[in-house]
Amino acid sequence: MNYFSRISVGLVGAIMYVLPSNAQEVITNNQEDFNPFTYRQGNNFRSASGKPGPEYWQNAADYVIEASLNDVEHTITGKITLTYTNNSPEDLEFIWMYLEQNRFKPDSRGYLTTPIQGNRYNGDVEGGYEITGLVAKVDRSTSTKHLIEDTRMQVFFEQPVKAKGGKATVSMNFKYKIPVEGMDRMGRLDVNDGAIYAMAQWFPQVAVFDDVVGWNVEPYLGAGEFYYDYGTFDYKITVPYNHIVVGSGELQNPGEVLSPTVKQRMDQASKSDATVYLIKPEEVGNPSLFAKKSGTQTWHFKIENSRDVAFSSSKAFIWDAARINLPSGKKTMAQSAYPRESDGIDAWTRSTEYSKASIEHYSEKWFEYPWPVAINVAADIGGMEYPGLNFCSWKSKGAALWGVTDHEFGHNWFPMIVGTNERRYAWMDEGFNTFINHYSTLAFNNGEYPSRLNRTRNMTGWFTNPNREGIDTYPDVANLQNLGMIAYYKPAIGLFLLREYILGEERFDNAFRSYIKTWAYKHPQPNDFFNHMENVAGENLDWFWKGWFYGTGNIDLAIENVEEFQGDFVISVSNAGDIPMPVVMKVTYKDGSDEEVRLPVEIWQRGDTWKHLLRTDKVVQSVTIDPEKVLPDVNATNDTWPVQGREGSK
Incomplete structure (x- = not known):
């Protein structure tokens, strides 16, 4: 042992001797809470910094569609031509496409997995696609072979679509009856002046082939939404002459x-x-x-990327x-x-x-x-x-x-x-969106309407409910009573905590803007988000991703005691919950002044209790953890310490 080490040991011993008896460092530790919780190493496709890697790829899908709406029979009839570009490193012998109108059939998986009492995702059962005239072309080869399974269709090619830029075209005719109840996503509404047709998931669309799972072919059941490639959509809608049509993209023929x-x-x-x-x-x-003044009218729209x-x-x-x-x-x-x-x-x-x-x-x-x-x-x-x-x-x-x-x-x-993939990771769109909604609502018309997100403690009833589920629960199997929290509010609160409590506005905003810019028109996975936020913000957040996004544990920080020590004060805090958090405290003094004390999250690596030496020449009157009530702390009774004993000032 060198001289410096001997001096260090002596100092530690002296401090242990003079501090209150239970002030020594905790022998056990909580390092497990801070260890990596999933495989997040980079590769050529997705870097460890949370950016697309040097060989990142994604396929492209361009559509030309012509469709006619019949407002007497409530049907839509059309033709689609898909141009598919295979940028992947492997040849493709087939593609998968979604036929989401098949959800509205009595034998669909979505209908058969809907509870008898129904739910938000009820749908008619008199619909479903009629597909005719399918032709799949690669170069000069032609195939008509296809297989329909529920809301998916496999289209086979006579010869493979070549890797790294090969192209194929798939064309077909389609027809179906437009549902009245379209699972709260589309359908028709009769009002006094006529019907309103809300048309979505209205044409056959190619599924995503990516570097993570290959073909993403989860069936369309209900709560899980969508995951598609980017491209150009050029579409024409023919309707009765006295209809107004509004659509995604720019009207080409005003x-x-x-x-x-x-x-x-x-x-x-x-x-x-x-x-x-x-x-x-x-x-x-x-x-x-x-x-x-009569007949039909064709509205032409186009949108890119x-x-x-x-x-x-x-x-x-x-x-x-x-x-x-x-x-x-x-x-x-x-x-x-x-x-x-x-x-x-x-x-x-x-x-x-x-x-x-x-x-x-x-x-x-x-x-x-x-x-x-x-x-x-x-x-x-x-x-x-x-x-x-x-x-x-x-x-x-x-x-x-x-x-x-x-x-x-x-x-x-x-x-x-x-x-992002809404069908697998609802929290990456619903939760992130609910988060940005908070700031938009605060900004609108000088706060005309309230936001729920700054009242996180009003939601602690759910956080302590034994039937709660984790954010990572697959949306189609989540209890619908939990879906609003696990897809929307809990992930939104997570980002809120990162911005308002853990990282601060500047570091968070830099990282979040960078994430959006980096992954615009691309397909990030959860690990890409985690890695990117950490790299730009400069913070290891394994403890937070693990505790908040991949578990059902709760936050419960507590003040155990405040006691005078040699003219200063020792504040004893504990982590009585499951998730470590930095500690923000407001210390109020006897003279009416106050100050903020911040302790880093790393104190909990050393155990579940910590003693902080507050050097001051004033008398502590009270201490409050999380004075702004940012944290959804499930136990407010241990957040404060009232003054006990000593009067006067130093």
């Missing part, structure tokens, strides 16, 4: 489908920060506002719009389409105001909105998002309408820009 009056109003709206009516409430059904498209068609729409101002100086447009039953200044008349504010906030705060329109559609759907278009409840008003509008538009960032 001169053909808009009357001169509506087109002039559209031009006005593109320059206006205030909402401009395109079709006023009293003009619904007015024949002078349609470009044609998107993972999906949706549209809505109706003759019952009030239609309004306003411009959206983006940080780069670019402009896009907010639009709302809703029936007269939804009209009113306390209801959908403010929809475009809400939409504009939401898109502008997220663009400024996180990443600029990329698409030419952002459309909010009133339908018989609680709330559902697609690139550039939402369906929200036609009955929503006030704070409820703001909340659902803001939430669904937030989904344009997660998962439409950052393309």
Whole structure:
């Protein structure tokens, strides 16, 4: 033992001798809580820094679609041509495609796994695809071979699609009956002026082939949403002449489908920060506002670098719009389409105001909105998002309408820009979106509406419920009573804690913005998020990911005691819960002054108790853990220490 070591041992012994008897360091430790909890090493496809690796790849899917909507039979008939680019390092003998309208058949897996009493994801059972004329081509080879299994279809090629850039085309005709109840994601709604068709999951779409699991072919059951590749969608929708169609992407033929009056109003709206009516409430059904007076009309839309498209068609729409101002100086447009039953200044008349504010906030705060329109559609759907278009409840008003509008538009960032797998990891889009909704709500109109996220202790009843489940629970098997917490609120609270309590705003925002920019239009996995946040923020967060995202444990920090020691004070704290956390304390002194004391999370590596020597020339009156009540601490009774004994000041 060298001289320095002998001196160190002597000092430690002296401190142990003079401090209160139980102040020595804990012999056992909690290092297990801080160890890596999953395999997170990088490879050529995904780096350890949480970025795409030097050989990262993803496939591309471009669609040309022509479809016709029949508002008498409530059917849609169409043709799709898919151009598929195989950027993977292996040849593909087949592709998998989704036929999600097959969920609306009496023998679908989704229907057969729905409880007898039903749930949010009820759906009609008179639908399902009729697929005809399928042709799959690679170079000059042609195949018609395909296999349909529930909501998936396997399409075989005569010769493989070559790796690293090979292309194939798949074309087919499709037809189905549009459901009334579309699992709270699509369907039809009858109002006084006609039916509103909310069209989503409305065409056959290729599944994702990735470097993680190969083909992602989970069936469409209910709670699990979607995972698609990016590409260009060029689609035409033919409808009765007196229908208004709004859809993802830019309208390509406004001169053909808009009357001169509506087109002039559209031009006005593109320059206006205030909402401009395109079709006023009293003009619904007015024949002078349609470009044609009979027959059908074809609306042509196009969107690039998107993972999906949706549209809505109706003759019952009030239609309004306003411009959206983006940080780069670019402009896009907010639009709302809703029936007269939804009209009113306390209801959908403010929809475009809400939409504009939401898109502008997220663009400024996180990443600029990329698409030419952002459309909010009133339908018989609680709330559902697609690139550039939402369906929200036609009955929503006030704070409820703001909340659902803001939430669904937030989904344009997660998962439409950052393309996560919603069917496996609902928390990576719902939770992240709920988190950014908090700040958008605080910013909107000087806090006109409240946010739930800054009241985390109001949710501790769920955190102590023995039937709670973990965030990583597969959404389609999660108890629906838990889904709101494990997919939305608990992951959102996790990010809130990182920003407001653990990392601080600047470090968190730098890392989170970097994550969005790095993975925009790509397919991150959970480990990519964990690795990227740690590398940019400069913090090992294994203890947090493990405790909060992959467990059902709780936070319970406690103050055990405060006692005077040689003119200073010793504050004894403990981790009475399952998850370690940094300790933030407010120390209030007898003279009325106070100070903040912060202890790093590493104190819990050494055990479940810790003593902090507070050097002060004042008298401690009280100590409070987490004075701002940021943590969802499940036991508030041990958060404070009241003054006991000593009077006067030093």
